[in-house]
Amino acid sequence: MKIYVIFLVVSLFSSAFSDEPSILEYPSTRHKNPDDGGDEVDLHCTSWRFAAETNNLAPWQTIPVECADYIKDYVLGKGYVTDLERVSEEASNFASSVVESSGDGKDIWIFDIDETLLSNLPYYIDHGFGLELFDHSEFDKWVERGVAPAIAPSLKLYQRVLDLGYKVFLLTGRKESHRLVTVENLISAGFQNWDKLILRSPDEQHKTATLYKSEKRDEMVKEGYRIRGNSGDQWSDLLGSSMSQRSFKLANPMYYIP
Numbered sequence: 001m002k003i004y005v006i007f008l009v010v011s012l013f014s015s016a017f018s019d020e021p022s023i024l025e026y027p028s029t030r031h032k033n034p035d036d037g038g039d040e041v042d043l044h045c046t047s048w049r050f051a052a053e054t055n056n057l058a059p060w061q062t063i064p065v066e067c068a069d070y071i072k073d074y075v076l077g078k079g080y081v082t083d084l085e086r087v088s089e090e091a092s093n094f095a096s097s098v099v100e101s102s103g104d105g106k107d108i109w110i111f112d113i114d115e116t117l118l119s120n121l122p123y124y125i126d127h128g129f130g131l132e133l134f135d136h137s138e139f140d141k142w143v144e145r146g147v148a149p150a151i152a153p154s155l156k157l158y159q160r161v162l163d164l165g166y167k168v169f170l171l172t173g174r175k176e177s178h179r180l181v182t183v184e185n186l187i188s189a190g191f192q193n194w195d196k197l198i199l200r201s202p203d204e205q206h207k208t209a210t211l212y213k214s215e216k217r218d219e220m221v222k223e224g225y226r227i228r229g230n231s232g233d234q235w236s237d238l239l240g241s242s243m244s245q246r247s248f249k250l251a252n253p254m255y256y257i258p
Contacts, residue, residue, distance in 0.1 A: 045070035049253045055235045060256050063130040071129045071253050083251040088153035091248040092160045098228055099164045108225045109161045112232035113172040115252045117191055118148035130254035146181040150189035158191060167195040171216055173209050174199050209257045214240030
């Protein structure tokens with residue numbers, strides 16, 4: 001770290017007495033081989049995860065092979081939980097700040113389900129944490145077991161939103177045929193008292209998540225609802241038309257849904 005600081009100071013001092021454009025220089029890492037060492041792999045994979053979370057890699061299909069252990073350590077470690085807690089806290093603060101006292105029942109909060117309310121980590125432990133191409137048939141088998149656990153920070157936010165008087169709409173890409181098992185799974189994980197649970201009908205399966213969820217939000221707005229908040233692990237949960245007053249993106253470096 002000390003060497004890095006000295007490098008920056010020398011670079012800034014030199015540029016002050018040069019006729020060349022003043023450009024802040026950093027030690028070059030961009031073209032190093034990520035296989036050169038553990039530190040380089042971590043740096044490379046941290047950069048990849050940041051780019052994925054900020055939607056700069058879209059679309060992508062799998063995590064890089066060299067990042068398999070890094071992603072595993074992240075989602076099973078304190079980093080992932082800490083990131084989820086931060087999002088939950090910020091969303092809770094916002095929900096408290098804009099809650100209305102009109103009592104017309106039109107203020108709503110939208111939640112996605114997978115990797116937002118329910119965690120599929122038990123499934124991804126057996127499927128490479130995003131290293132494998134997504135297998136719809138295998139994932140459907142997992143969903144049908146109905147054993148996905150709650151994401152604790154999201155459960156806390158969910159309960160807070162209800163306590164504040166918001167109506168909760170669950171908007172998921174899960175199939176309509178999975179309604180019963182999804183309801184049972186949500187209840188067993190501690191989620192109750194939602195107002196609407198919206199799943200994909202058979203004729204909506206071909207639509208991208210962005211289009212499908214935008215259309216559902218459009219319907220909510222036409223019905224007079226005010227979408228105050230929206231929580232989801234995918235940008236496709238949040239972007240498009242009829243966006244919420246504020247959106248909250250949960251971390252998920254394991255897969256991307258357009």
